[in-house]
Amino acid sequence: MAQTIRKAFYGSVAFSVLLGGVAAADEITYVSGIVGNAVENFKEIVKPWEEATGHTVTLVPMPSSTTDQFGQYRLWLAAGNEDIDVYQTDVIWAPQLADQFIDLTEAAADLAPQHFESIIESQTVDGRLVALPIYTDAPALYYRTDLLEKHGAEVPKTWEELTETAQMIQDAERAEGNSDLWGFVWQGNAYEGLTCNALEWVKSFGGGQIVEPDGTISIYNDQAIAAVELAASWPGTISPEGVLAYQEEEARGVWQTGNAVFMRNWPYAYTLGNSDDSAVKGKFGATTLPTGGGNDESAATLGGWNVAVSKYSQNQEAATSLVLYLAGKEAQKTRTLIASNLPTIIELYDDADIAEQQPIIPQWKDVFLQAVPRPSAPTKVKYNEVSSKFWSAVHNTLSGDGTAAENLELLELELEDLKGGGW
Amino acid sequence: MSLPEDSVVRDRSLAQQRARSAFWFLAPMLVALLIVAAWPLMRTIYFSFTNTSLTNLYGGEWIGFDNYLSYRQLSSGRVIWRGTLVDPAWWNAVWNTVKFSVISVSLETFFGLIVALVLNAEFKGRGFVRAAILIPWAIPTIVSARMWGWMLNDQFGIINDMMLRLGLIEQKIAWTANIETAMIAVIVVDVWKTTPFMALLCLAGLQMIPRDIYEAAKLDGVNPIKTFFRVTLPLVKPALMVAVIFRMLDALRIFDLVYVLTPNSAATKTMSVISRENLIDFDKFAYGSAQSTLLFAMIAIFVSAYIWLGKVDLSGGGRK
Numbered sequence: 001m002a003q004t005i006r007k008a009f010y011g012s013v014a015f016s017v018l019l020g021g022v023a024a025a026d027e028i029t030y031v032s033g034i035v036g037n038a039v040e041n042f043k044e045i046v047k048p049w050e051e052a053t054g055h056t057v058t059l060v061p062m063p064s065s066t067t068d069q070f071g072q073y074r075l076w077l078a079a080g081n082e083d084i085d086v087y088q089t090d091v092i093w094a095p096q097l098a099d100q101f102i103d104l105t106e107a108a109a110d111l112a113p114q115h116f117e118s119i120i121e122s123q124t125v126d127g128r129l130v131a132l133p134i135y136t137d138a139p140a141l142y143y144r145t146d147l148l149e150k151h152g153a154e155v156p157k158t159w160e161e162l163t164e165t166a167q168m169i170q171d172a173e174r175a176e177g178n179s180d181l182w183g184f185v186w187q188g189n190a191y192e193g194l195t196c197n198a199l200e201w202v203k204s205f206g207g208g209q210i211v212e213p214d215g216t217i218s219i220y221n222d223q224a225i226a227a228v229e230l231a232a233s234w235p236g237t238i239s240p241e242g243v244l245a246y247q248e249e250e251a252r253g254v255w256q257t258g259n260a261v262f263m264r265n266w267p268y269a270y271t272l273g274n275s276d277d278s279a280v281k282g283k284f285g286a287t288t289l290p291t292g293g294g295n296d297e298s299a300a301t302l303g304g305w306n307v308a309v310s311k312y313s314q315n316q317e318a319a320t321s322l323v324l325y326l327a328g329k330e331a332q333k334t335r336t337l338i339a340s341n342l343p344t345i346i347e348l349y350d351d352a353d354i355a356e357q358q359p360i361i362p363q364w365k366d367v368f369l370q371a372v373p374r375p376s377a378p379t380k381v382k383y384n385e386v387s388s389k390f391w392s393a394v395h396n397t398l399s400g401d402g403t404a405a406e407n408l409e410l411l412e413l414e415l416e417d418l419k420g421g422g423w
Numbered sequence: 424m425s426l427p428e429d430s431v432v433r434d435r436s437l438a439q440q441r442a443r444s445a446f447w448f449l450a451p452m453l454v455a456l457l458i459v460a461a462w463p464l465m466r467t468i469y470f471s472f473t474n475t476s477l478t479n480l481y482g483g484e485w486i487g488f489d490n491y492l493s494y495r496q497l498s499s500g501r502v503i504w505r506g507t508l509v510d511p512a513w514w515n516a517v518w519n520t521v522k523f524s525v526i527s528v529s530l531e532t533f534f535g536l537i538v539a540l541v542l543n544a545e546f547k548g549r550g551f552v553r554a555a556i557l558i559p560w561a562i563p564t565i566v567s568a569r570m571w572g573w574m575l576n577d578q579f580g581i582i583n584d585m586m587l588r589l590g591l592i593e594q595k596i597a598w599t600a601n602i603e604t605a606m607i608a609v610i611v612v613d614v615w616k617t618t619p620f621m622a623l624l625c626l627a628g629l630q631m632i633p634r635d636i637y638e639a640a641k642l643d644g645v646n647p648i649k650t651f652f653r654v655t656l657p658l659v660k661p662a663l664m665v666a667v668i669f670r671m672l673d674a675l676r677i678f679d680l681v682y683v684l685t686p687n688s689a690a691t692k693t694m695s696v697i698s699r700e701n702l703i704d705f706d707k708f709a710y711g712s713a714q715s716t717l718l719f720a721m722i723a724i725f726v727s728a729y730i731w732l733g734k735v736d737l738s739g740g741g742r743k
Binding site for chain 2: 067070071074075077078096099100180188189190191240241242243244245246253254259381382384385388392395396399400401
């Protein structure tokens, strides 16, 4: 017995000496918010990198709410936490966290030009490239082909049509005893996701984008009011009242159990909706979000995730190698195939495998090209507060606490106060 | 002649010696308290008088009371007040917190006392029931908030399902999302969670009451209701007052339950929620520190007033 233990001990010492001698295998810690199958997918995506370099990656899962993730990242970075090497960051965070990440300009000199220029630009702060894109995001309108066909309805082009169609199908289905069916599910919780939803309503009604790129506050106008007013008519009619507490996953829950006609969600829901245990498998399509108020251009909020290396990381070299790999063509292709995330490398939209296995992706290029950015660039470090004031004003309106006109007027005043002498 | 004086001196030196050794025994705890409580508290109060941001914790400059209240005169002569004391979001949070604390603590005290009275009676399996009733208190708040979040879910939640089946409601209610029911949901979950704690404290108080008082009352033919109001309640009151203060301290700084259970809307935001938001999300570390300081001050004032007005005896043993 003692013999074996001693043997095992010497064996393990010899083994670790051997490993140390061959290559310094680093353990990289990667932190990311989790929706859908993100944990399983991540393992699959990084496997080739782990095999090629001998390093290992540990994923630290975070809540799916971007607002919650941001708070945690903020605390870690302020404390100079060395435990996390790589952060997966939202497209809007670059200006706020720039000081805490290393500059990737040189390391990504060859890689960066392969990506959409606007995305690389969004991650560049004062000439420093602080994060590299791993996928972009633009939401779409998911619709149930079977239900639309059954009730002889078209895919709606405007929000007004959507409201009508959803109501019509919901009423008809409920009359047939399908009492759990709802017309339209989306994200109405008071968090960053509501800012995305509401920005789409406002922009697609021709009501601007809250704060314009030049910094002027534009939210208090008739189109914006009409847009929010229409949305406020949904909870309790075509949307469950609980939509006011829904984030992405709650909406997907109702949708994927077959209890919604329409859903607004990000591309990740596409593959999951077609998975084997999904009640809507093969029964749905996705298209650009509707327009409204007589305006004819639809809008989808530009989302997307990036990877950044912490300034406090002790393994910066290996971490940089990981982010270059994740932002590179091979990893993005795998990610697109298994998770239907939109690539940021332009070339991949013409990739034959992707076109065959994820036919929706090449079409999504149009959605993406119409995408509207949130006003994080003009409002800089105040963006989170701008967004919070916006989603609060909208959430209040949706919950019946004041009209859209009252709340948006107040919002304009608050934003002006916040802006002060300038953003 | 000198003997009594000698013994006084000896007594005094003995007392001094005892006090000294008591101090040394307490010293580690005092040091620990200084490090984990006093230091962070002082720092937060200091931050509230600066313009510190989270990215640059050591670069803040002293700006006096500006985070609390300041004014600026515009060129038109109009005076604009700023600071958390004129921030409507802050006062809304204060109101939410007070409403939550008063209602939930009252309910918990009421139900806690009832449960304690039941447990105080002799019956078979009392030990088991006493242990079982503590389960809600043993579950971490985050876990119970999530659990209730699912049970209260508008589409899949078991509460809606049961109420529908019983015919109590006509259609599913979005308990946590609707601004009219969100606060009720928070209070219900808090009462569920904390009533056992109150019951435990009340029970401890009840068990201190000598049994012979009840026997005397019984012999005199006093009816049970009168016994409760004339004997039990006055005697259990000191324990009850202490229990209420413990709960109130907790309730005034409620955070996790609200944060997990409800959407982040103005209907349920409490003082802790709003100061966290400023501290971390909005890059207004100093402003959030000012709100945390106010929260601390409000709790301190409230508790002092309560102890003073309620003549609560915190020294224990009933000696005055």
